[in-house]
Amino acid sequence: MTHPFLDLAPLSADRFASIEDRVARLLGTGQDVVIMQGEALLPLEGAIRATAGPGTTALNVITGPYGQTFGDWLRDCGATVHDLAVPFHTAVTADRIRQALAEHPEIDFVSLVHAEAATGNTNPVAEIGEVVREHGALFYLDAVASVGAEPVLPDAWGVDLCVIGAQKAMGGPAGVSAVSVSERAWARMAANPRAPRRSYLSLLDWKERWIDGGRTTLLHAPAQLEMLALEACVERIEAEGLESVMARHAAAAAATRAGALALGGGLEPYVYEARDAAPVATTLRAPSGVLASELVARALRSDPTLPLAAGGGALAKEMIRVNHYGPNATPGAVQGSLAALGSALAEQGLEVDLESARQAVEGAWK
Numbered sequence: 001m002t003h004p005f006l007d008l009a010p011l012s013a014d015r016f017a018s019i020e021d022r023v024a025r026l027l028g029t030g031q032d033v034v035i036m037q038g039e040a041l042l043p044l045e046g047a048i049r050a051t052a053g054p055g056t057t058a059l060n061v062i063t064g065p066y067g068q069t070f071g072d073w074l075r076d077c078g079a080t081v082h083d084l085a086v087p088f089h090t091a092v093t094a095d096r097i098r099q100a101l102a103e104h105p106e107i108d109f110v111s112l113v114h115a116e117a118a119t120g121n122t123n124p125v126a127e128i129g130e131v132v133r134e135h136g137a138l139f140y141l142d143a144v145a146s147v148g149a150e151p152v153l154p155d156a157w158g159v160d161l162c163v164i165g166a167q168k169a170m171g172g173p174a175g176v177s178a179v180s181v182s183e184r185a186w187a188r189m190a191a192n193p194r195a196p197r198r199s200y201l202s203l204l205d206w207k208e209r210w211i212d213g214g215r216t217t218l219l220h221a222p223a224q225l226e227m228l229a230l231e232a233c234v235e236r237i238e239a240e241g242l243e244s245v246m247a248r249h250a251a252a253a254a255a256t257r258a259g260a261l262a263l264g265g266g267l268e269p270y271v272y273e274a275r276d277a278a279p280v281a282t283t284l285r286a287p288s289g290v291l292a293s294e295l296v297a298r299a300l301r302s303d304p305t306l307p308l309a310a311g312g313g314a315l316a317k318e319m320i321r322v323n324h325y326g327p328n329a330t331p332g333a334v335q336g337s338l339a340a341l342g343s344a345l346a347e348q349g350l351e352v353d354l355e356s357a358r359q360a361v362e363g364a365w366k
């Protein structure tokens with residue numbers, strides 16, 4: 001008997017190219033889209049190593065843990081890096097970027113994370129893109145946590161390197177990822193003697209041996225199962241409609257925020273302003289005297305399938321993450337998460353209003 005995962009026909013170059021085209025359509029881009037055979041960290045690192053070198057001056061915007069990592073890679077490439085860090089409870093503004101570019105006119109590379117699932121904020125990329133384009137710098141964007149949850153429009157926003165992964169709002173696999181690459185970005189790579197070549201990190205290998213060859217011969221055996229899962233996930237988004245997938249995420253974020261406020265017990269949105277809060281996931285601040293990691297563990301005891309997590313690293317003390325993305329961008333997941341958090345707070349002697357929270361979620365969803 002043939003096994004559904006194991007006995008597959010090889011994935012053809014045509015099929016691979018058609019999956020790339022479908023991802024390009026999802027991003028509304030006419031740029032080249034390369035599907036990389038690894039988790040999103042592969043194109044995130046590959047794109048920096050391909051474009052940055054000792055001659056690069058970068059503005060690295062830090063609104064969460066990923067921005068920190070990008071700065072480390074840029075420095076490792078020999079780039080001069082100006083970090084622009086904003087507190088995790090807020091977002092960066094286009095004005096702050098304009099100011100930083102005016103202070104250091106030699107900046108020729110800007111790295112930014114669109115939305116951060118780890119901190120729950122989202123940055124105004126359309127406005128920032130205008131400022132970066134005006135300045136002429138290459139614009140690198142991590143859209144892993146935003147794609148599927150809110151608009152991601154590399155062409156309209158002037159993004160030169162836009163990295164996405166399917167494992168968050170797209171509800172897809174984590175083992176392959178994609179990057180759209182502008183002509184300017186390809187030229188920067190071609191001119192960079194340190195850009196990886198004949199390497200798993202290399203974007204230029206894909207350009208020269210896959211794209212320029214008319215996408216007829218793959219560089220190596222593709223991650224076949226993950227490619228099929230990516231195709232299925234894009235198909236499912238197309239069937240539901242991207243607009244309605246994004247609307248589900250926006251509703252989940254608004255409902256979680258409203259529900260948490262109505263619940264009481266000292267629980268508060270971690271991101272102060274609703275406009276800075278990411279549709280992909282909502283972060284909450286635990287009441288003083290309550291450890292977020294303990295509260296989450298207690299809440300998960302009632303239902304381990306709920307999309308709840310404590311913040312990473314030092315944030316585990318104070319931050320609760322409601323990961324209402326992909327299949328969890330539903331009223332049920334949000335209601336269940338707040339009810340479980342409410343019960344856990346009540347067990348610790350805090351006063352909560354479960355019924356108000358339930359009604360607030362219901363009201364905000366519409």
Ligand SMILES: *Cc1c(COP(=O)(O)O)cnc(C)c1O
Binds near residue numbers: 039167
């Ligand atoms: C989730 C995420 C990634 C991918 O990281 P994983 O932890 O492997 O899922 C990359 N960038 C951002 C901003 C993310 O939120």
